[in-house]
Amino acid sequence: MPETLAVPPLVSGGLMLGYACNQSCRHCNYRCGPDAGGTWMDRETLAEALAALKRERRLIDIHLAGGEATLKPELLREAVALASGMGIRIAYLETNGFFADSAEKAVKVLSPLRDAGLPAILLSVSPYHNEFIPLQKTLNCLEAGRRVFGEDGVFPWLHHFLPLLAKLDPDVPHPLDEFLGANGFEPGDRRLLRLFPLTPGGRVPERMREFFDPRPADAFRGGLCLDILADVTHFHVDPEGRLFTGHCPGITAGFLPDWHGERNFDNAPVFTTLAFGGPHTLMRLAERECGFAPRPDGYASPCELCFAARKALFLHDPGAWPELGPAAFYRD
Numbered sequence: 001m002p003e004t005l006a007v008p009p010l011v012s013g014g015l016m017l018g019y020a021c022n023q024s025c026r027h028c029n030y031r032c033g034p035d036a037g038g039t040w041m042d043r044e045t046l047a048e049a050l051a052a053l054k055r056e057r058r059l060i061d062i063h064l065a066g067g068e069a070t071l072k073p074e075l076l077r078e079a080v081a082l083a084s085g086m087g088i089r090i091a092y093l094e095t096n097g098f099f100a101d102s103a104e105k106a107v108k109v110l111s112p113l114r115d116a117g118l119p120a121i122l123l124s125v126s127p128y129h130n131e132f133i134p135l136q137k138t139l140n141c142l143e144a145g146r147r148v149f150g151e152d153g154v155f156p157w158l159h160h161f162l163p164l165l166a167k168l169d170p171d172v173p174h175p176l177d178e179f180l181g182a183n184g185f186e187p188g189d190r191r192l193l194r195l196f197p198l199t200p201g202g203r204v205p206e207r208m209r210e211f212f213d214p215r216p217a218d219a220f221r222g223g224l225c226l227d228i229l230a231d232v233t234h235f236h237v238d239p240e241g242r243l244f245t246g247h248c249p250g251i252t253a254g255f256l257p258d259w260h261g262e263r264n265f266d267n268a269p270v271f272t273t274l275a276f277g278g279p280h281t282l283m284r285l286a287e288r289e290c291g292f293a294p295r296p297d298g299y300a301s302p303c304e305l306c307f308a309a310r311k312a313l314f315l316h317d318p319g320a321w322p323e324l325g326p327a328a329f330y331r332d
Contacts, residue, residue, distance in 0.1 A: 004262040005226075005275055007245060007253045009058040013235030014065040014094070015049060015083075017041045017075055019328065021067040022098050023132035026176070026207035029199050030236075030249045030329075032067045037328035040072050041239035046079055048256050049237050054086050061089040063122070065236070070095055070109060077116045084117025092120040092155060096129055097141030106144030120153040121145050125161045126196055127179035135170040138162075158196060199247050200301030214298035223278040223302050229253060229271065240326060250310060250330065252323040268323045270310060279306035290316035 016030070018040040024033030041049070053059060062083065069076045076093070083090055093113065100106035110121065123141055124133075138156075145154035156162065167182040168174045177187050185192060188210035198204050200212065228246035236244045241256035251271055254261060265272045273282050279302040286292035286309040299305040313321050314330040324330065 004264045005230075005272065006260050006262050007243065008230060008232055008260075010053070010056045010232045010235055010259070011058055012060045012062070012091075012233055013237065014063045015041075015053075015079065016065050016067065016236050016238045017046075017069045017072060017079060018067045018239050019326070020071055021096075022071065023068075023096065023129070024203075025128045025132070026203050027126075027128045027196070027198055029202035029204070029247060030067075031202050035328075036067065037326060039239055039326075040075060041079075043075075043078070045239065045241050045256070046075075046082065049241055050079075050082055050086055050088060052256060052259065053083075053088055053237075059088070061091040063091045063094060064118075065094040068096055068098065069093060070099055073109070073112075077112055080113055080116040080118045090118060092122045093118055094122045094124070095141070096124040096133055097138055098133055100137045100141035100144060103140045103143040103147070106141045107147055110144055110148040114148050118149075120149050120155065122155045122157050125156045125158055125165070127161065127165065127174075127176055127192075128196070130165055130168075130174055130179060131176060132173050134172050135162075135165045135168070138165075139170070160195065164195075199303070201247070201303035201307060202249070205300040205304035205307075209300055212300035214300050216298045217280065217283055217294035217305055220278070220299070220302040220305055221280040223280065224276060225274040225278050225306075226276060229275050238326065242325065250307070250324065250326075252325060263323075270313065270321050271323045274306065278302070279309065282306060282309045285309070286312050289313060289320075 019030065019032045019036040020038055021032040053062060064079055080090065099109050123145060125138055142154055142156060164183050168178060180187060180189060190211050193211060229248060231246040234247060242252045243254040243259040245253040253271065263271050270282065273285055283294060283305060290312050292309055292312040310324055311330045314324045
């Protein structure tokens with residue numbers, strides 16, 4: 001196994017102001033929710049993270065995210081203003097629009113952000129969000145976003161769900177099975193994944209297991225994660241200043257003040273094992289270190305196996321694996 005590796009220069013990614021969210025979506029890769037930990041990024045970490053992003057020579061832009069960042073409007077406005085003032089391009093704010101009881105109320109939430117320098121929002125639109133957010137609130141937020149940012153300043157993610165969700169009562173949330181039935185799908189119909197491709201990590205393997213074919217742990221032997229962990233085209237920085245690469249939350253690629261410090265088996269054994277050995281090799285490490293035993297009914301994806309091994313290591317001895325965190329991610 002190579003002795004060291006380092007994260008390449010960052011290209012585009014998200015600044016997570018917190019893990020807290022008003023809802024616990026079944027597809028959330030970052031396991032956000034009301035019980036995901038109440039820690040928000042403090043002002044010192046925010047300034048330090050933005051300064052570090054400003055130094056990234058290949059950075060194109062960032063987006064702002066949570067959890068649900070609008071739960072902390074003062075912090076969100078400060079993040080927008082600071083980033084804009086430093087010349088860091090903001091692409092958009094991710095939001096689920098829960099605050100949009102009316103378009104007028106949503107305008108009042110979004111206008112101060114526009115005035116601080118926010119150019120656009122990415123609005124969550126899916127049956128996973130509709131389990132918590134009535135469609136009417138989504139439509140209210142869509143209208144308000146167009147008023148505040150213009151027609152090109154709102155990105156419904158994903159827009160093709162709007163007519164599918166409109167087949168249900170827009171004033172109340174709906175369980176996923178109701179959405180499936182209204183649109184001619186059976187429970188567990190895998191055509192849903194064509195409409196909204198999912199990263200098979202976070203809550204997905206446990207909350208959407210019927211959409212996958214679990215396989216034995218040994219089926220994932222040999223799959224390395226180097227290319228994934230080195231992917232900096234959609235990174236995230238969390239409230240503690242941890243850098244996550246390749247859509248892999250909970251496994252820290254780097255820490256402030258230097259996200260690009262060398263990683264090796266001594267200072268980042270889990271990260272290094274995954275990069276050059278993959279989830280199956282990490283499973284073997286967990287077997288040796290804490291007696292981890294793979295589940296007999298298999299895993300929906302190598303990401304699920306990876307998370308299971310990491311969780312076992314963390315819960316056995318949290319202090320032994322510095323790159324595993326935050327703690328709430330492994331205690332959900």
